[in-house]
Structures are given as C-alpha cells and as structure tokens.
Amino acid sequence: MAIESEVLVVGGGLAGLTSALAAAREGADVRLVSYKQSSLRHASGLVDLLGYTSDGEGPIVDPYAAMPGLPDDHPYRTVGVETVREAMALFDNVTDYRGDHTDANALVPTHGGTIKPTARYPAGAAAGLASDDRNVLLVGIESMTDFDAPQAAAHLEAAGVPFDVRGETIRFPGDLRADAKVTRYAKLLDANGEVAVRGRTRGARDALAERVNTVHGNEQRVGFPAVLGDQRTDAVRGALEDRIGTDVFEVPMGPPSLPGLRLEEALFEALEESGASVETGNPVVDFDAEGGEIETVYIEKNGALIPNRADQYVLATGGLVGKGIESDRDSVREPVFDCHVAHADDRYEWFDGDAFGDHPFAQFGVETDETLRPLAADGRVEFENLRAAGSVLGGYDFAAEKSGSGVSIATGYVAGNTAATEVR
Amino acid sequence: MGSPPHIAVIGGGSTGAGIARDLSMRGLDVTLVEQGNLTHGTTGRMHGLLHSGGRYAVSDRASARECIEENRVLREIATHCVEMTGGLFVKRPEDDEEYFQEKLRGCRTCGIPAEVVSGAEARAMEPHLAKDVEKAISVPDGAVDPFRLVVANAASAIEHGARIETHSTVRDVLIEEDEVIGLEVEHASGAGERVHGKEGGREEIRADYVVNATGAWAGRIGEMAGVDIEVRPSKGVMTIMNVRQVDTVINRCRPKGDADIVVPHETTAILGTTDEEVEDPEEYPEERWEVDMMIETLSELVPMLEDARTIRSFWGVRPLYEPPEVGSTDPTDITRDYFLLDHAERDDLEGMTSIVGGKFTTYRMMGEEISDHVCSQFGIDAECHTAEIPLPGSEDFTVLRDYMDEFGLRSPIGRRSVERLGSRADEVLNTSDPNPTVCTCEGVTRAEIQDAIAGSGSDLNAVRIRTRASMGNCQGGFCCHRLAGELHGEYDESTARAAWDGLLEERWKGQRHALWGEQLSQAALNYALQATTQNRxxxxxxxxxxxxxxxxxxxxxxxxxxxxxxxxxxxxxxxx
Incomplete structure (x- = not known):
C-alpha cells in the first residue's frame, strides 16, 4: 500500500519547507520527505534576497528594484517581483525575523569581520546592524577559533563602518573543553547552568556578563558569536542586556550555525502546525512515471522500498552543496528524477581559475518553464506534475549574488502554491 | 685562524637546506636564500616517497645503492618525518615475469632487503589490492614529509648560526675578475606582502663561495653568472586522495611507465606520476588527461580508486641533468643521479659550484658531497656529522609517551600533533592557555599554529606546510579565516587579510584538478561559506x-x- 498525499515535497531545506507550507496553507494534503541534514545548519541564518547584481554591482540597497535587471533565466525573473514579495510575507508570517519594515537591505557584520547585505535577520542580530551608528564592543571567546573579535573589529573599521568598534577576547566562565561544540555553550546558557569561577558557583549568564563588564567601556552595544542559547535565545540575550546595561547582539557564524538551526526548527514547527506530514532520514531512490507524469516515488527505509504517491511533486533537494545536484568526472546530473542539467562536456570548463571567479558550477541546476517545471535538453517539460524549487535550480550564483535564501523562499512558495492549485 | 668563510647557498629545497645544515655544523658561516617558502620548488611538490632503492634496482643500480643507504640514515636522524610503511612491487598477470625476477635480483645485488610474497599474502597486507595481482616483492619503502624534513634541516642550520632568508630572490650573481664574490638579492616586502626575516629592499650578500642548489632553476642562476647549465626539467603529476586506500607504498612491477605508484602520506594517499620534459620550470600545462590517467591506470592495482574522492592534484618538476654529450631524448632515460658542476673547472669561473639532478631521498648525501667540496676549497678539514646527529624534532622520542594527559589533548589530535612535532612536542604544546583545534581535518591546534607563525612569519602558506593546516578534506574551507585570526595580534589586520587571501588562492589552485563528485560538492560548500556567509x-x-x-x-x-x-x-x- 502506497502512502498517499496530494502534494509530495522531496527535500527539507528552506525551499522544501516553504513549498510544503505554501501548499498546506492553500489547503492541500501535503507530505514532505527529506533525507540528508538540511544545509541550513551550514547557513548563517540570515535571509538574503539580493545583495549584488549578476555583474557584481553592489551592495544593492533595494533588492526588489534590482530584480527586473537580472538575466532572463534568473529564478527571480521566472517568478516575478510581486511574487517574491508575497513569498517573503509568508516567511515573515511564520518567523520572528526582522527587516520587514523596509525594502532596503541591511548590512550585517559576520564572523570574519566582513559586512554582508541581507534582507531579513534574526531578532538576535538586530542590534548589530552596520548602519546603526552606536559604538560596538565585539566579545570573542578565547577557545572559539571561528570568531577573533579584535580581528573582526579591525576588519569592520577597514570597511569604513560609521561607528567605533573594539574587540576583546575573554575566557568563557566554567570549564568547557577547549574543543567544546557551539551547542555546548548554547545549552549552558539556555539552562543558565552553574559554573565555578574562582571557587564560587553561579549562573552561566551572570558569570559571562561579569567577564564582559571587566572589558566593557562606554560602547552602546555588545556583540557575541552566535552561541547565545539554542531554545531560549531571547531570554539569554535579555539577561545579558540587563547585566551589561547595553543592547546585545549575535554575530552570525559558520557551521554548525545556531541561527541556521533555529530557523530550521521554526519552519518545521510552522509546517507541523499547518497539518503537513513529515518524514526525515530516508532517501527517495526510485520512481515510476507514466504518460509524462510521475506516478510513484520509492523511499528506502530499513532496506525496504516504500511507495509514496501524490498528484503533484516538488523537487527541492538542493544544489551541489546539498547533493541535489551530483557529478562525476564526465557529467553533472540531478539524481532523483534524472532531470536534465546543462553543463560543459569538459570538467575543466566547470570552474574559473580564481577562487572567487565566475564559476559555472555555481549555476549548475535544472532549467524550468515559467511554472518551475524542469525542462529536458530539447526544451520539453520533463514531467507535467513536477516542479523544482531552491538550489536545485540553475541560472543563478547565490553565493556571489547573496540571493540563496530569497530564491529558495520565492520558488518554494510558487512551487507549493501552484501544486496546491493544480490538485484543487 | 680568522673568521670562517662565508658561503651563500641558493635554494631552500631539500638540497639547499641539507647543505646549509652540513656546512654550518662544520663551522662555516652560511646564508641561505630562497625565492619562495622553504620547499617552494620541487621539494614541496613530490610524492613523499622515501625510496628503498627498489625502483632503480634494474635500471640504475648506483642510484639504488645510494637510496637504501640514505633510507637507513633518514630512519635514524629524521624519525618524526618518516613513516616506515614498507613497499610492494606488485605484478599483474600482464606484467613480465622476467622483469619481476630481474627486479628481485637487482634489489638483492644492491643490498635492498626484498622478499617475494604471494598475491594472497599481499592482499592480506593490503585488502584493496586487485584480486588478480599475482605476487609482489616487499621492500623497505617509506613515506616522508618533505616540508617537515626541510624545516628541520633549516632549524638545525639556524641553531648552528646560519641565516635563512625566504621570499628573497637572487637578482644577480656578482662577479669580479672571473670570480663569484656574492649575490644581489631582493627581499619581498610591502603592504600585503609576506613578512619574514629581512623585510624589503635589495641586499648585496658578499660571499667567499656560492653554492647553486636551485635544481630545476639552476640554469637561471647560471645565466646570471654567464655559464650554461642545461637542466632538463621534467614534470610529473600527483593526485591526492582524501583517505589512505593503502597503508603500504604500492609500486607497479614493470619497466618505466606512467602512473605506477601509490604512496600513503599522512591522512592521504598520493598517486603518481608522469614524466614529461618541459621548457620552463614554472610555466607548463597542467592537464586533465594526466589526472584521469592516474586514476584509471592505478585502478588496475587498487580498483576502489576509480570512484574514490580526490582532494587536489599538483605537479612537480624534476631537476634532471645529464652531461650534454649523452643526449637522451626521453626524460625517463635520463639518470636520476646527481652532478656536482664546479664552474672553475668547467667554465673558468671561480667561486661557485652548482649541484643538479639527484633525488629527495639522497638529499643528505648530496649535501655531504658538496660540503666536502666547499671545505676543500678553503683547506678546511672538518668531518660531516649529518648522518649521525638527529634533526630537531627527532632527538628523543620518549615524549611520545603520556602526551594526552600531559597536553590535555583529545586522543587522535594529540597523537597527530606529537607525530608531527616529534621531540619538540613538549616545547610547543606545553601551554597553560586553552588549546583549541584550528584545523579540524588534520587535527592542528592553536599552539602548533602559533609555533609555526613564530617560525615562518605572516605567510599562511608557510604555516600550512609546517603544520598541514588546511591540507585535509575541506582544503581550508572551514579554517582559512581561523588561521587569519591566529595571525592577527602579532600582525595587523591588513596583513592577516592578505595572508588569508593568499592561502585561499593557493588552496583553490590545486583543488581545480579534483572538481567532480564529493570534492565539487565540497568546493561549492566552501564557496558558499566564504562568499555567502563571509562576503569575502x-x-x-x-x-x-x-x-x-x-x-x-x-x-x-x-x-x-x-x-x-x-x-x-x-x-x-x-x-x-
């Protein structure tokens, strides 16, 4: 017996979650299956729309205004600017993110000390914006090699930020191992667990604030690496603000990224509330198609093939990073439905000679029609009832443009909405 | 007796560093100049094989004898650079039986311990060997870390009073009345340039004698001195796998050929190689077919290589030399022996000798011979001790005990740190500050990074070769910015940022030859982390x-x- 749904979404990253949410909110019976860990744990948790044009112009102040100037085959051009706005409204509705009060991008300091343009940021990053002219103290943790606060501060100054910024490194109170994972810090702060400082035990939040107060001058805001709690991040930040007497913010970090994981959790919660069913940890390994439509996909679970049937399907398996696009020495492919992926025959034409050059691999992905249905090499629709969303799409370089989250949200929204409309 | 003669050594590869150590131990005053980092030329671009001599046991028995002799020496003086993996010469059904027997006889004639093992025995040693491998000859091949070895030689030379200048390019050989009297050297400097030894400007280094140990670059120095040195540079590709498919050096038992060796090296296995003459030691094509050939041909010996993950490929240039009258057309026919060219005898130019040809395994022997030659110029009768006195890091291996408790390191990281540092582990790791891991792939901690920065300055590529940081699976994707952070403090932000960029570009260069499958996915992730999150x-x-x-x-x-x-x-x- 096959597991039935009206819409089946393959992939549990930002695009898959958004499309499942969009379809469920349209009233469809939705099921989402995902295999690998979502790449959100690698992502900063910032939600970018468009920071630079395809020609590298930027940072862009108004991403919506710049979208019509993108190349014709860019996913934003496929779905249209107004649809991007609708999609962002859905995102704003289900998360506690900031930045929706303006169309303008924000410039957010990140852990290496650069600033990057982004459209939405977690509440915990709000006090850190680079266009805010209050002075900043960055606090690094001695054993946390991903964030060197004095270097980040000097780097921000080199970028010409309109405030004074200073970096200090402190030792985290208590006796966490030198190689403790970021989640260990976060959990200790969540629980306000007892730590011993010079013979006295006290709550971790108090002890941390006290250490900061010994290096804090007259700065009006204090930034920490993004380890300020996992489940109770608002409470942790609030407690530090009370005890330090300034605004406190988190600087987004590399993997494993707590803001990315928090976002993933918020979206899964919203999806569950919407009534969709979710199955994680098992791969789609095969499918049946008939008359140009996908009939059944097979999920491998404990060695057995479990058939899943739906009327409409969404492919949101990610790009090269998420393994939704794979390659070998001779070719590039989409492994689930074997959709066409255009690429040069010679793999030496897949990359540029400079680390940050114009890399063709960054744009690998499926091409689609205007309703996001993948196209075969001859331009025909691959399957009538399959739509693609997020990084599995080709035609844009999300890293250079800073457009990854926005494209995932916008195309996920369109794919989910259209699928739900089709089954009505 | 007055002050000792001052010898200028050009070239910071294994030969130059070995000469600098030898001469300074004999009491001579030595300055070594190198245009890049230590190991910048051929030494940093080799497969890491410590030859048993087996490879030359049929074709070049003189070289084979030198190899086994030096193999034994390096096991003693460079314990922390050498891993005695053992080696196999494996025979497939299509490989010639007569050659197999000849190889065995050759090894025994040259004093190389060699035993025949059956195919089953070979597979018991190395389970991933092809099922149809018939038999093999086991020999004492090993793996050697060329970076660590050269840095240890340089450190020893410094201990004996030598001056080592990296990032210092020879611009002219100074000559007066048919005698070389010194060098004009340009030291790199300036914003964004690397900070090291002497910073910036030109310097005239007067010397009583000059040794040209620049290998494939010897002709360039020769040109500056007005003499012809016809080195025949020959390129070879090496492809690095992300894990060790084998723990023993695997050689194909057949006459010369491309793609016939797999060397286990640290966390990786290195496939090699090709042999193709090139015009210029710096400008030559690096081509797809060479990488494909490594994978396809060596899959005949170790089938799992066909679908395994490679993390990068690199090319090295052999500094081959033969007397012009020999006239070999195929570079594989050129001897691997070394030649000492005294320009006084050869070109009527006093005060300079070039050393060309030779192999990494015999670097110490070459250093000894040329040091003897230099000493004889000055009538100095000083004995060579480089074969008996261990290199810094290899003096006392009792430190390998109890390192985990002692340094508070978690077990795999502690083991790897101590393997790299050898007897210096105590001095480097003994810190009261937290010692987090900076490079997770290779298990390199902050203390080791800081030690390398103290030794090499702000060039993160120099830190890399000393520590292996950024040389693992992620190729620096997760740690380049951390290394830049480690530089900051000692160096200002713009220097740290320039070094960060320099390391990213260097790491990208080799990865380009591994961009498919898992490594393309890794490269896309690195790009996303660096460009998306950090907007670099x-x-x-x-x-x-x-x-x-x-x-x-x-x-x-x-x-x-x-x-x-x-x-x-x-x-x-x-x-x-």
Missing part, C-alpha cells in the same frame, strides 16, 4: 566605500532614508 568575494574592506546610511538602520530607523542610528540607546526592540 565582495568584501567592502577591499572595495569602494559603502554608503551605510542608505541601508536598513534597524526598527525605528527609516531604512533607506539616510537616518541611520535613530535606534538610540536602548531603543525600541519590539518583540523581545
């Missing part, structure tokens, strides 16, 4: 000024209207 591709600090007031200044600020900063102290933070 369009870093405003490197570009035009940004109009901050045009961007979102926060809730309460009217984003886009130029009123940034309206969110005043404790300003609205709705929702908290």
């Amino acid at each position: 591709d369009r870093d405003p600090a490197d570009g035009d000024p940004v109009d901050f007031s045009a961007f979102d200044g926060g809730v309460g600020a009217d984003g886009g209207s130029g009123t940034a900063g309206v969110a005043t102290d404790g300003g609205p933070r709705d929702g908290d």
Whole structure:
C-alpha cells in the first residue's frame, strides 16, 4: 500500500519547507520527505534576497528594484517581483525575523569581520546592524577559533563602518573543553547552568556578563558569536542586556550555525502546525512515471522500498552543496528524477581559475518553464506534475549574488502554491 | 685562524637546506636564500616517497645503492618525518615475469632487503589490492614529509648560526675578475606582502663561495653568472586522495611507465606520476588527461580508486641533468643521479659550484658531497656529522609517551600533533592557555599554529606546510579565516587579510584538478561559506566605500532614508 498525499515535497531545506507550507496553507494534503541534514545548519541564518547584481554591482540597497535587471533565466525573473514579495510575507508570517519594515537591505557584520547585505535577520542580530551608528564592543571567546573579535573589529573599521568598534577576547566562565561544540555553550546558557569561577558557583549568564563588564567601556552595544542559547535565545540575550546595561547582539557564524538551526526548527514547527506530514532520514531512490507524469516515488527505509504517491511533486533537494545536484568526472546530473542539467562536456570548463571567479558550477541546476517545471535538453517539460524549487535550480550564483535564501523562499512558495492549485 | 668563510647557498629545497645544515655544523658561516617558502620548488611538490632503492634496482643500480643507504640514515636522524610503511612491487598477470625476477635480483645485488610474497599474502597486507595481482616483492619503502624534513634541516642550520632568508630572490650573481664574490638579492616586502626575516629592499650578500642548489632553476642562476647549465626539467603529476586506500607504498612491477605508484602520506594517499620534459620550470600545462590517467591506470592495482574522492592534484618538476654529450631524448632515460658542476673547472669561473639532478631521498648525501667540496676549497678539514646527529624534532622520542594527559589533548589530535612535532612536542604544546583545534581535518591546534607563525612569519602558506593546516578534506574551507585570526595580534589586520587571501588562492589552485563528485560538492560548500556567509568575494574592506546610511538602520530607523542610528540607546526592540 502506497502512502498517499496530494502534494509530495522531496527535500527539507528552506525551499522544501516553504513549498510544503505554501501548499498546506492553500489547503492541500501535503507530505514532505527529506533525507540528508538540511544545509541550513551550514547557513548563517540570515535571509538574503539580493545583495549584488549578476555583474557584481553592489551592495544593492533595494533588492526588489534590482530584480527586473537580472538575466532572463534568473529564478527571480521566472517568478516575478510581486511574487517574491508575497513569498517573503509568508516567511515573515511564520518567523520572528526582522527587516520587514523596509525594502532596503541591511548590512550585517559576520564572523570574519566582513559586512554582508541581507534582507531579513534574526531578532538576535538586530542590534548589530552596520548602519546603526552606536559604538560596538565585539566579545570573542578565547577557545572559539571561528570568531577573533579584535580581528573582526579591525576588519569592520577597514570597511569604513560609521561607528567605533573594539574587540576583546575573554575566557568563557566554567570549564568547557577547549574543543567544546557551539551547542555546548548554547545549552549552558539556555539552562543558565552553574559554573565555578574562582571557587564560587553561579549562573552561566551572570558569570559571562561579569567577564564582559571587566572589558566593557562606554560602547552602546555588545556583540557575541552566535552561541547565545539554542531554545531560549531571547531570554539569554535579555539577561545579558540587563547585566551589561547595553543592547546585545549575535554575530552570525559558520557551521554548525545556531541561527541556521533555529530557523530550521521554526519552519518545521510552522509546517507541523499547518497539518503537513513529515518524514526525515530516508532517501527517495526510485520512481515510476507514466504518460509524462510521475506516478510513484520509492523511499528506502530499513532496506525496504516504500511507495509514496501524490498528484503533484516538488523537487527541492538542493544544489551541489546539498547533493541535489551530483557529478562525476564526465557529467553533472540531478539524481532523483534524472532531470536534465546543462553543463560543459569538459570538467575543466566547470570552474574559473580564481577562487572567487565566475564559476559555472555555481549555476549548475535544472532549467524550468515559467511554472518551475524542469525542462529536458530539447526544451520539453520533463514531467507535467513536477516542479523544482531552491538550489536545485540553475541560472543563478547565490553565493556571489547573496540571493540563496530569497530564491529558495520565492520558488518554494510558487512551487507549493501552484501544486496546491493544480490538485484543487 | 680568522673568521670562517662565508658561503651563500641558493635554494631552500631539500638540497639547499641539507647543505646549509652540513656546512654550518662544520663551522662555516652560511646564508641561505630562497625565492619562495622553504620547499617552494620541487621539494614541496613530490610524492613523499622515501625510496628503498627498489625502483632503480634494474635500471640504475648506483642510484639504488645510494637510496637504501640514505633510507637507513633518514630512519635514524629524521624519525618524526618518516613513516616506515614498507613497499610492494606488485605484478599483474600482464606484467613480465622476467622483469619481476630481474627486479628481485637487482634489489638483492644492491643490498635492498626484498622478499617475494604471494598475491594472497599481499592482499592480506593490503585488502584493496586487485584480486588478480599475482605476487609482489616487499621492500623497505617509506613515506616522508618533505616540508617537515626541510624545516628541520633549516632549524638545525639556524641553531648552528646560519641565516635563512625566504621570499628573497637572487637578482644577480656578482662577479669580479672571473670570480663569484656574492649575490644581489631582493627581499619581498610591502603592504600585503609576506613578512619574514629581512623585510624589503635589495641586499648585496658578499660571499667567499656560492653554492647553486636551485635544481630545476639552476640554469637561471647560471645565466646570471654567464655559464650554461642545461637542466632538463621534467614534470610529473600527483593526485591526492582524501583517505589512505593503502597503508603500504604500492609500486607497479614493470619497466618505466606512467602512473605506477601509490604512496600513503599522512591522512592521504598520493598517486603518481608522469614524466614529461618541459621548457620552463614554472610555466607548463597542467592537464586533465594526466589526472584521469592516474586514476584509471592505478585502478588496475587498487580498483576502489576509480570512484574514490580526490582532494587536489599538483605537479612537480624534476631537476634532471645529464652531461650534454649523452643526449637522451626521453626524460625517463635520463639518470636520476646527481652532478656536482664546479664552474672553475668547467667554465673558468671561480667561486661557485652548482649541484643538479639527484633525488629527495639522497638529499643528505648530496649535501655531504658538496660540503666536502666547499671545505676543500678553503683547506678546511672538518668531518660531516649529518648522518649521525638527529634533526630537531627527532632527538628523543620518549615524549611520545603520556602526551594526552600531559597536553590535555583529545586522543587522535594529540597523537597527530606529537607525530608531527616529534621531540619538540613538549616545547610547543606545553601551554597553560586553552588549546583549541584550528584545523579540524588534520587535527592542528592553536599552539602548533602559533609555533609555526613564530617560525615562518605572516605567510599562511608557510604555516600550512609546517603544520598541514588546511591540507585535509575541506582544503581550508572551514579554517582559512581561523588561521587569519591566529595571525592577527602579532600582525595587523591588513596583513592577516592578505595572508588569508593568499592561502585561499593557493588552496583553490590545486583543488581545480579534483572538481567532480564529493570534492565539487565540497568546493561549492566552501564557496558558499566564504562568499555567502563571509562576503569575502565582495568584501567592502577591499572595495569602494559603502554608503551605510542608505541601508536598513534597524526598527525605528527609516531604512533607506539616510537616518541611520535613530535606534538610540536602548531603543525600541519590539518583540523581545
């Protein structure tokens, strides 16, 4: 017996979650299956729309205004600017993110000390914006090699930020191992667990604030690496603000990224509330198609093939990073439905000679029609009832443009909405 | 007796560093200049094989004898650089039986311990060997870390009073009345350049004698001195796998050929190689077919290589030399022996000798011979001790005990640190500060990074070769910025940022030859982490000024209207 749904979404990253949410909110019976860990744990948790044009112009102040100037085959051009706005409204509705009060991008300091343009940021990053002219103290943790606060501060100054910024490194109170994972810090702060400082035990939040107060001058805001709690991040930040007497913010970090994981959790919660069913940890390994439509996909679970049937399907398996696009020495492919992926025959034409050059691999992905249905090499629709969303799409370089989250949200929204409309 | 003669050694590869150590131990005054990092030329681009001599046991028995002799020496003096993996010469059904027997006889004639093992025995040693491998000859091949070995030689030379200048390019050989009297050297410097030894400007280094140990670059120095040195540079590719498919050196038992060796090296296995003459030791094509050939041909010996993950490929240039009258047309026919060219005898130019040809395994022997030659110029009768006195790091291996408790390191990281540092582990790791891991792939801690920075300056590529940081699976994707952070403090932000860029570009260069499958996925992830999260591709600090007031200044600020900063102290933070 096959597991039935009206819409089946393959992939549990930002695009898959958004499309499942969009379809469920349209009233469809939705099921989402995902295999690998979502790449959100690698992502900063910032939600970018468009920071630079395809020609590298930027940072862009108004991403919506710049979208019509993108190349014709860019996913934003496929779905249209107004649809991007609708999609962002859905995102704003289900998360506690900031930045929706303006169309303008924000410039957010990140852990290496650069600033990057982004459209939405977690509440915990709000006090850190680079266009805010209050002075900043960055606090690094001695054993946390991903964030060197004095270097980040000097780097921000080199970028010409309109405030004074200073970096200090402190030792985290208590006796966490030198190689403790970021989640260990976060959990200790969540629980306000007892730590011993010079013979006295006290709550971790108090002890941390006290250490900061010994290096804090007259700065009006204090930034920490993004380890300020996992489940109770608002409470942790609030407690530090009370005890330090300034605004406190988190600087987004590399993997494993707590803001990315928090976002993933918020979206899964919203999806569950919407009534969709979710199955994680098992791969789609095969499918049946008939008359140009996908009939059944097979999920491998404990060695057995479990058939899943739906009327409409969404492919949101990610790009090269998420393994939704794979390659070998001779070719590039989409492994689930074997959709066409255009690429040069010679793999030496897949990359540029400079680390940050114009890399063709960054744009690998499926091409689609205007309703996001993948196209075969001859331009025909691959399957009538399959739509693609997020990084599995080709035609844009999300890293250079800073457009990854926005494209995932916008195309996920369109794919989910259209699928739900089709089954009505 | 007056002050000792001053010898200028050109070239910071294994030969130059070995000569500098030898001469300084004999009491001579030595200055070594190198245009890049130590190992910048051929030494840093070899497969890491410590020859048993087995490879030359049929074709070049003189070289084979030298190899086994030096193999034994290096096991004693460079314990922390050598891993005695053992080696096999394996025979497939299509390989010639007569050659197999000849190899065995050759090894025995040259004093190389060699035993025949059956195919089953060979597979018991190395389970991933092909099922149809018939038999093999086992020999004492090993793996050697060329970076660590050269750095240890340089450190020993410094201990004996030598001056080592890296990033210092020879611009001219100074000659007076048919005698070389010194060098004109340009030291790299300036914003964004590497900081090291002497910084910036040109320097005239007067010397009583000059040794040209520049290998494939020897002809360039020769040109400056007006003498012809016809080195025949020959390139070879090496492809690095992300894990060790084998723990023993695997050689194909057949006459010369491309793609016939797999060397287990640290966490990786290195496939090699090709042999193709090139015009210029720096400018030559690096081609797809060479990488494909390594994988396809060596899959005949170790089938799992066909679908395994490679992390990068690199090319090295052999400094081959033969007397011009021999006239070999195929570089594989050129001897691997070394030649000492005394330009006084050869070209009527006093005061300079070049050393060309030779192999990494015999670097110490070459150093000894040329040091003897230099000493004889000055009538100095000093004995060579480089074969008996261990290199720094290899003096006392009792430190391998109890390192985990002692240094508070978790077990695999502690083991790897101590393997790299050898007897220096105590001195480097004994810190009261937290010692987090900076490079997770290779298990390199902050203390080791800081030790390398102290030894090599702000060049993160020099830190890399000393520690292996950024040389694992992720190829620096996760740790380049951390290494830059480790530099900052000692060096200012712009120097740290320039070094960060330099390391990223260097890591990218070799990865380009491994961009498919898992490693393309890794490269896409690295690109995303560096460009998306860190915006390093369009870093405003490197570009035009940004109009901050045009961007979102926060809730309460009217984003886009130029009123940034309206969110005043404790300003609205709705929702908290």
